[in-house]
Amino acid sequence: MELAWWHWMVLGMVLVALEMLVPTFFLMWFGLGALLVGLVTLFAVPGLAIQLVLWAAASLAMMWAWLRFFKNPDRTRAGQAKEGVIGVAGLLTRPVTETGNGEILFQRPVLGSDRWPVVADAPIAAGAKVKVVDVLGQTLKVEKLGG
Numbered sequence: 001m002e003l004a005w006w007h008w009m010v011l012g013m014v015l016v017a018l019e020m021l022v023p024t025f026f027l028m029w030f031g032l033g034a035l036l037v038g039l040v041t042l043f044a045v046p047g048l049a050i051q052l053v054l055w056a057a058a059s060l061a062m063m064w065a066w067l068r069f070f071k072n073p074d075r076t077r078a079g080q081a082k083e084g085v086i087g088v089a090g091l092l093t094r095p096v097t098e099t100g101n102g103e104i105l106f107q108r109p110v111l112g113s114d115r116w117p118v119v120a121d122a123p124i125a126a127g128a129k130v131k132v133v134d135v136l137g138q139t140l141k142v143e144k145l146g147g
Contacts, residue, residue, distance in 0.1 A: 003051060008038030029066070033059030085110055088132050089145060092118070095126040096142070104130060104142060111135075118142045 015031030036058045037051055046054070088110055096102035101117045102124065108114070110132075118140045124130060134141040 001048060002045075003041070003048060005038045005042040008034045008041060008051070008055075012036075012038060029063040030055075030059045032062055033057075085132050085135055085140070089129055090132070090142075092124055092126050092128050092130055092142075096120040096124045098123055101139065102126070102142075104132075104140060116140045120144075 012031045012034030015027045015034060017031075019025070019027040019031065033055050037055045040046070040054060041051060088106065090104040090106040090110075092102050093105045093115070094101075094103035096118060101119055104116050104118045106114045106116075110116070117138070118130070119136070120130070120142050124142070124144050129145045130142040131145055132140050133143050
């Protein structure tokens with residue numbers, strides 16, 4: 001049994017379309033691999049075994065590239081130890097006063113949230129860049145960057 005180039009193209013389009021129905025982001029790579037094999041068989045006619053090996057290799061390579069380079073595993077630090085937060089910088093959106101807590105805003109979520117209540121040893125004005133020096137339960141202790 002020989003598979004023509006258009007068989008692979010149809011298989012690839014069906015797998016990519018199924019990805020829209022099953023949001024696992026898993027079928028996409030097999031669909032793209034099938035489309036690649038379809039392009040290869042359009043210009044050269046390898047045997048079925050070579051086509052299947054090429055499909056598996058292309059699919060796995062694209063899945064590996066997605067996991068390695070494009071998917072960002074550090075998008076949130078939820079569930080991590082406090083040592084992973086020490087030294088992370090943010091912007092004070094509410095000032096730290098002697099009698100009240102301030103609030104920090106991070107560019108990326110830290111410990112599951114991009115905003116946290118903060119305390120400091122000395123008052124710090126809103127708009128200042130600060131870094132985390134400790135985690136005190138549900139509050140972060142910060143100090144002004146640069147001293």
